[in-house]
Amino acid sequence: MLEQNISSLIKKLRQKEITSVELTQSYLNKIQELNPSLNSFITVCSESALAAAKKADAAIDAGTAGPLAGIPIAHKDLFCTQGTLTTCASKMLSNFVAPYESTVTARLEQAGAIMLGKTNMDEFAMGSSNENSHYGLVKNPWNLNQVPGGSSGGSAVAVAAGMAVATTGTDTGGSIRQPASFCGITGLKPTYGRVSRFGMIAYASSLDQAGPMARSAEDCAHLMNAIAGFDPQDSTSAEVDTQDYLADLNKPLDGLTIGLPKEYFGEGLDSGVADAIMQAVKEFEKLGATVKDISLPNLKLSIPAYYVIAPSEASSNLSRFDGVRYGHRCEDPKDLLDMYTRSRAEGFSKEVQKRIMVGTYALSEGYYDAYYLKAQRIRRLIKQDFVNALNEVDVIMGPVAPTTAFSIGSKTDDPVAMYLEDIYTLSVNLAGIPAMSVPAGFSNEMPVGLQIMGNYFAESKLLNIAHQFQQNTDWHLQTPSMDKGA
Amino acid sequence: MNWEIVIGLEIHAQLSTQSKLFSGAPVSFGAEANTQTTLVDLGMPGALPVFNKEALRMAVMFGHAVNAEIGMTSVFARKNYFYPDLPKGYQTSQMDDPIVGVGHLDVTLDDGTTSRIGITRAHLEEDAGKSLHEDFHGMSGIDLNRSSTPLLEIVSEPDIRSAKEAVAYVKMIHSIVTYLGICDGNMAEGSMRCDVNISLRPKGQIEYGTRTEIKNVNSFRFIEKAIYTEVERQADILEDGGRIIQETRLYDPEKDETRSMRSKEDANDYRYFPCPDLLPVVLTQEYVDQIKQTLPELPTEKATRFMSEYKLSEYDAGVISSTRPMADYFELVNKAAGDSKLSANWVMGELSKLLNQNQTDIKDSPVDAHNLGLLLARIKDNTINGKTAKDILLNMWNGEGSADEIIDKKGLKQVTDTGAIESMIKEIIDANPAQVDQFRAAEADKQKKMIGFFMGKAMKASQGKANPGVVTPILMKLLKG
Secondary structure: OOOOOHHHHHHHHHOOOOOHHHHHHHHHHHHHHHHHHHOOEEEEOHHHHHHHHHHHHHHHHHOOOOOOOOOEEEEEOOEOOOOOEOOOOOHHHOOOEOOOOOHHHHHHHHOOOEEEEEEOOOHHHOOOOOOOOOOOOOOEOOEOOEOOOOOOHHHHHHHHOOOOOEEEEEOOOOOOHHHHHHHOOEEEEOOOOOEOOOOEOOOOOOOOOEEEEEOOHHHHHHHHHHHEOOOOOOOOOOOOOOOOOOOOOOOOOOOOEEEEEHHHHOOOOOHHHHHHHHHHHHHHHHOOOEEEEEOOOOHHHHHHHHHHHHHHHHHHHHHHOOOOOOOOOOOOOOOHHHHHHHHHHHHOOHHHHHHHHHHHHHOOOOOOHHHHHHHHHHHHHHHHHHHHHHHHOOEEEEEOOOOOOOEOOOOOOOHHHHHHOOOOOHHHHHHOOOEEEEEEEEEOOEEEEEEEEOOOOOHHHHHHHHHHHHHHOOHHHOOOOOOOOO | OOEEEEEEEEEEEEOOOOEOOOOOOEOOOOOOOOOOOOOOOOOOOOOOOOOOHHHHHHHHHHHHHOOOOEOOEEOEEEEEOOOOOOOOOEEEEEOOOOOEOOEEEEEEOOOOOEEEEEEEEEEEEEOOOEEEOOOOOOOOEEEOOOOOOEEEEEEEOOOEOOHHHHHHHHHHHHHHHHHHOOOOOOOOOOOEEEEEEEEEEEOOOOOOOOOEEEEEEOOHHHHHHHHHHHHHHHHHHHHOOOOOOOEEEEEEOOOOEEEEEEEHHHOOOOOOEEOOOOOOEEOOHHHHHHHHHOOOOOHHHHHHHHHHHHOOOHHHHHHHOOOHHHHHHHHHHHHHHOOHHHHHHHHHHHHHHHHHHOOOOHHHOOOOHHHHHHHHHHHHOOOOOHHHHHHHHHHHHOOOOOHHHHHHHHOOOOEOOHHHHHHHHHHHHHHOHHHHHHHHHOOHHHHHHHHHHHHHHHHHHOOOOEOHHHHHHHHHHHHHO
C-alpha cells in the first residue's frame, strides 16, 4: 500500500478499496516504526491526521472531496500551520505555535490532503546536510551513516522511507533538489513567485521558493496543482496563469533540445555521478531529444554571490526573533540589550549566527557597495547566462550535486566544502528559474539526482520531461532497504 | 559675531488611509492596546507586507502639490535596528528611490516677504509601535496598534533662515496636507511630527556649520521656541570658541531647553537594503497625470482667488485660506451675507474669538456658516447694527435660534421711524438743558465731538435699536434749533 503513487491512491480511495483513515494509519505506523532511527519528523500529528482522514472519507462519500482528498503528506517545519508547533528546527522557535496557516499548507488542506506532521530540516533552512537541527540530525535511509542532504532533509527522508506519500520543501539554494538527489526521490523547485511564500518562515526572501517532494514527477504535478498560483498576500508572487500540471505529462519529447553546460561537468564532479548523468542523457536521446554543449560562464561566481545575498537578507529576516513577542527568551534578562543578545545567542545555532554576522557585515556602511551591490550585479550576470542559454535550448541538464550523500560529520568542520555542495544548485535560485531533481541511477550504492533546469514558468515542461524519463526508467521506484549503515 | 541660522526640516505626516501601509489592519488612535493589528504588524514569522495603494495615491498628490518630480520607480528599503516596539527588527522605508523627488514651496511671512524653500524628497515609510513604561511592575509594555501606520516623511533643503520662516514652512506643509485630505494634521495626537536640523555659520560663509537635530517637536509654538533655544545654545558655544557636536537632541518645553539624546558615534548603522518582500513601485504617466487632475485648489491658489474675487486684502486672504474648513466656511458666509469684507471681518474676528474661547474647531462651530451669513445680511440691510449683531451671535452660539428668530423674539429690529426718533430726541433735549446750552455755544468742529453724548443717550433710550444713520441728522437739526 505504501508504494503506491498519488494517482492510484486517489483511484483506490474513490473506489472505496481503501479508506483515508486506513491509509493514514498505515503511514502513522510507518513513522512510528522508522522515525526513531531516521529522525525525519519533528512533530507527528496522529490525532488531527486521523480526524482529517475521517473527514476526507466522508467528503469522498458525499462527493464533495477535493482533488487530493485523503492523501497523507507532511510539511517542512517552516510552513506555519495553525495550532501546531512550527519550529524551523530552531531552539528559537521551539515553543512557537503558529496563529495562522501558510498559503501552501492551506491550499493543500483545501485540496483534501492530510497533514501527518512537520518534518525536520536544517535550522532556518541554513544547511546542506540536515546536521544543523535543534532536534538532531536526520539520517539517510539508503545508508544510515550518511546525511540526507538539506535543508529539506526530513521531507526527503519521509518520502524515501515511505513515511509520507509526498512532502513539501523549500529551496533557497538547493534545499529541495539536493536532498531529493541524496535520497533518490523527485523534487521540484518552481520559478520564483510561482508558489506563495506567505506563512513560510523566511531565510532569504528573494531566493526562497516552496515546492513538492515526492516519488515521481507525476506526484509532484499533483501537489503543484494545489499549491501553484498567485497569492495576494505575497507581493512577490507572480500573476501568471497556472496550468494543469498533469495535462502535459505524456507529451512526447521528440525535438527536445537539451543543453549540457560544460561548467557542470568539470573539476570536483564525482565520476560515478557523471556517469549516471550521461547515462540519463543518453536515455533522453533515445526518447527523441538532441543534446547541445553550452556554457554558463559565470557559474563559479554563484557561490560568492549567494553567500552575500542570502546571509544579507537572512540577517534582516531573522531580526524579528528578539525574544520580545514570541519564541525563546533568556532567563532573567538584566536589561534590554542582555535580553536581545542572550536570547539570540541561546536561540540560534552557530551556523545561523555565522550567517547573520556575515549578512550584517555585508550590509554595513562602507561594505555595502563592495559586497551586496556587487553580488546583485553578479546575480544579473548569472540570470543573463541562463536567459541566453535557454534561448538556444529547451532545458538544461546536469548533476544536482557533485557527489552522492556524504558521511555524517565529514563536512561539519569545513564550511567551504559544505558550501561547495551547492555549486550546481545556487545559480538556479539566483536566476529564479525552475529546476527539478530526478532519480537517475546510483553511484557507490547511493542515489544520484539528475537536475533539469527550464525557463521561467516552464514547470509543466519540466514535469513532462521528468515523467517521460520515469516512464522509461525505474530509478524512482527503487526503495532503500534500511539496513545499510545500521 | 553675526551668525546666520541654517535650518532644514523633516516632517512626518501620518497619512489618513483607512488601513495600514502594509497590512489590512485599521488605522485608529486611542484603541485598546494591540487590537488594531494583523500578523504583519506583529512581525509574525512568515508574514508578508502588501503595499497599500491608497498611501501611494496620497504621496503622489503631495508630490504634485509641492511641484515635485514623482518617482516613477520607487523602491522600499529596510532600515535595520533593534527596538522592542519595532516588531520586525527593521522599518520598511524608502532610501535611494523615494516616491517624491525634488520640489519646492513658496512661504510668505507676516511681514509680506516670500521665500522659496526647497524640498529634497518625500518618502513613504511605516511607523513603529509604542513602548509603555508605566503599570508593568518595572517591565515595559508594547502596543503595536501604531505599527505599520503610513507616514510620509517630507525632507526640506537647508534653505530656512529663521525660526519664523521654519514655522511658516511647517504651517504651509500642514495647510497643504490637510487641504489634500491626506493627513488630519493633528499635531497633539502625533499625526504631524517635526525634526529640526539646526546649524550656525558666520554671515557670508558658504560652508555649513555642524548641525544638531532636534527630534519630535510637535507644535508650531514649540518649533519656534526650540529653534530660539537651540540657536542661543549653539551661538554661546561658538562665541566661546567651542565646537558643536553633531548629535540628536530633545526639546523640553517645560524647561525650554534642548538636551542631548545621542551623539553621532552612538548612531545606528541602519544597513539599508531594498526590501526583498516588496516589488519596486512602478508608475505610469497616465496614473500620475490622473492624480494631478484630482488635486483640490491649494491654499496659495485660494488666497489669490480670494484677493481677486472677493477683494480681500493679502493678509485677510492668507489668514482665511490657511485652513480649508475656514476657507469653505468663509465662502458660505459670504454667499448668504453678500458682503465679502464684512464676512471676512466676522469670520476672522467675532467668530474666531468665540471658537478660541470655547476651544472649538471651526468644523464643529455651533453657528453654521449659512446662519452667520444671514446674521450679517441683517447688518447689511440695516435691520440691526453691529453691536446688536454681536449679542445675537452669542445667542445663536448658545442655540437660541437663527438670527431672524432672535431679532423677532427680542424685538431687536432697528428703529428707523423718523417720527418716533424725533420725539425721543426732543425728550432728551428737554431733559438735558445744560448740555444743550454748551453745545449751542461751541464751535462747529467741537460740536461734532459733543454730539456723542446725545447719541449715547439716544441709543440708551432706544435700547440700542435706533439706527445711528437716522438719529444723527435729526439730532443735529434739533440741537442747532
